[in-house]
Amino acid sequence: GDSVTQMEGPVTLSEEAFLTINCTYTATGYPSLFWYVQYPGEGLQLLLKATKADDKGSNKGFEATYRKETTSFHLEKGSVQVSDSAVYFCALFSGSARQLTFGSGTQLTVLP
Amino acid sequence: KAGVTQTPRYLIKTRGQQVTLSCSPISGHRSVSWYQQTPGQGLQFLFEYFSETQRNKGNFPGRFSGRQFSNSRSEMNVSTLELGDSALYLCASSLEPESTDTQYFGPGTRLTVL
Numbered sequence: 100g101d102s103v104t105q106m107e108g109p110v111t112l113s114e115e116a117f118l119t120i121n122c123t124y125t126a127t128g129y130p131s132l133f134w135y136v137q138y139p140g141e142g143l144q145l146l147l148k149a150t151k152a153d154d155k156g157s158n159k160g161f162e163a164t165y166r167k168e169t170t171s172f173h174l175e176k177g178s179v180q181v182s183d184s185a186v187y188f189c190a191l192f193s194g195s196a197r198q199l200t201f202g203s204g205t206q207l208t209v210l211p
Numbered sequence: 212k213a214g215v216t217q218t219p220r221y222l223i224k225t226r227g228q229q230v231t232l233s234c235s236p237i238s239g240h241r242s243v244s245w246y247q248q249t250p251g252q253g254l255q256f257l258f259e260y261f262s263e264t265q266r267n268k269g270n271f272p273g274r275f276s277g278r279q280f281s282n283s284r285s286e287m288n289v290s291t292l293e294l295g296d297s298a299l300y301l302c303a304s305s306l307e308p309e310s311t312d313t314q315y316f317g318p319g320t321r322l323t324v325l
Contacts, residue, residue: 131312133313135316141318141319142215142217142301142316142317142318142319143301143303143316144316145313145315145316148313188254190254192312192314196267197259197266197267198244198256198259198267198269199244199246199254199256199303199314200256201253201254202253203253204253204254
């Protein structure tokens with residue numbers, strides 16, 4: 100079945116540091132890939148998505164590229180801010196499973 | 212456009228009781244999915260409804276059920292509550308249940324079972 104493996108956390112960075120959160124997936128067919136972010140006490144917010152190989156999703160300075168050859172969708176940001184502190188979830192949606200499959204989440208804390 | 216709304220936001224129940232959670236999707240969205248989030252199991256898919264029909268179901272016992280109304284609003288019901296049902300229940304809506312479509316999530320209902 101489908102699965103998503105996400106970099107274990109927690110991750111602690113200083114403000115303006117470079118961020119990478121690794122995400123790899125296993126799926127049949129051609130899934131769409133997503134990054135969601137969850138702030139304390141809230142639901143999930145879509146951060147970015149990519150629907151086919153080599154697509155790059157981007158939003159609020161975050162980027163991720165759909166790499167079919169390595170089955171990866173790593174999240175990057177060049178300069179993190181304290182306000183980026185949250186839990187980040189990598190997810191895939193495949194037409195065959197017709198549901199989102201999530202990674203375990205990565206807690207990010209950014210210190211001033 | 213208003214986002215996905217869920218009511219109530221918080222619930223406290225005791226073992227053996229039943230509970231009903233409500234979800235109103237984004238206007239125009241016809242697909243509603245439900246997920247359970249717990250610290251131990253993470254985010255797990257419960258079920259998905261489209262045009263009042265359950266199209267897909269996750270690996271949960273029959274105590275978990277749901278339905279969708281003609282206006283796309285959805286409810287989920289958990290009967291005979293157990294301590295392990297304590298979780299954040301998230302509802303998500305999308306235009307169509309297609310792989311390229313985005314699911315937008317509500318704020319969740321925090322259920323505590325005592």
